[in-house]
Amino acid sequence: MSGPRSTPPVIVKICGISTPETLEASLGAGADMIGFNFFPKSPRAVSLEAGSALAGRVAGRAEIVALTVDMGDDEIAAIVAAVRPDWLQLHGKEPPERVAALQDRFGLGVLKAIGIRGPDDLAEVAAHAGVADRLLLDAKAPAGAALPGGNGRVFDWSLLDGLDPALPYMLSGGLDAGNVAEAIARTGTRGVDVSSGVETAPGVKDAALIEAFIAAARSGADSVPASSGEGTTT
Ligand SMILES: O=C(O)c1ccccc1N[C@@H]1O[C@H](COP(=O)(O)O)[C@@H](O)[C@H]1O
Numbered sequence: 001m002s003g004p005r006s007t008p009p010v011i012v013k014i015c016g017i018s019t020p021e022t023l024e025a026s027l028g029a030g031a032d033m034i035g036f037n038f039f040p041k042s043p044r045a046v047s048l049e050a051g052s053a054l055a056g057r058v059a060g061r062a063e064i065v066a067l068t069v070d071m072g073d074d075e076i077a078a079i080v081a082a083v084r085p086d087w088l089q090l091h092g093k094e095p096p097e098r099v100a101a102l103q104d105r106f107g108l109g110v111l112k113a114i115g116i117r118g119p120d121d122l123a124e125v126a127a128h129a130g131v132a133d134r135l136l137l138d139a140k141a142p143a144g145a146a147l148p149g150g151n152g153r154v155f156d157w158s159l160l161d162g163l164d165p166a167l168p169y170m171l172s173g174g175l176d177a178g179n180v181a182e183a184i185a186r187t188g189t190r191g192v193d194v195s196s197g198v199e200t201a202p203g204v205k206d207a208a209l210i211e212a213f214i215a216a217a218r219s220g221a222d223s224v225p226a227s228s229g230e231g232t233t234t
Pocket residue numbers: 015016035037039042043044067069091138147148149150151152153172173174175193194195196197
């Protein structure tokens with residue numbers, strides 16, 4: 001994206017946008033990051049052509065995130081060429097070495113998703129801290145789930161109590177307008193990400209739900225003290 005943007009106290013990402021109408025609703029309501037989903041099995045998946053057209057409307061108004069799951073270099077290169085994202089969201093089992101390799105190859109920010117269900121999952125957080133540009137702490141998908149994310153499940157936020165407050169991370173997993181302010185207040189997160197919580201059916205985003213989510217996140221953000229570092233948009 002071009003030019004500096006002001007720094008919101010809590011970054012809001014709307015993920016899985018697939019129509020111009022819900023894109024405009026997200027941007028109009030002040031979304032900081034817009035995610036386009038390139039995981040073919042997802043009900044939110046967009047084609048390269050659709051993603052490119054939607055991303056063209058975003059330029060300069062928010063950051064663009066391309067969501068992939070254990071994708072190979074050639075496919076990612078095609079997405080990067082078509083969509084010109086600011087960030088790659090890696091929502092699979094990509095190890096830290098893969099994160100670093102993609103940073104080197106594409107020169108983009110990497111938002112690495114880590115599924116959280118219990119205390120053992122924090123080892124994965126530690127392994128990626130200092131490698132990924134930002135972490136996305138999401139509810140771990142149940143065994144056998146078709147999707148590694150986007151399942152509308154909340155995890156136990158108290159698992160994050162011992163995290164280093166300086167860790168650059170965003171929170172996701174079952175967030176919606178009714179719980180996002182509490183999630184921000186409870187965790188002190190500097191960023192939130194939502195997909196199914198702003199939908200009326202899988203893959204069907206709703207403008208009113210998006211607007212309500214962003215408004216609720218902004219109200220929750222008032223409970224978070226000013227940041228010295230993370231929270232800055234790139
Ligand atoms: O949304 C999807 O379909 C999806 C598919 C594969 C990987 C990740 C996916 N979504 C991401 O998961 C988080 C949490 O989703 P939800 O809000 O609980 O529905 C979402 O913000 C996306 O970044």
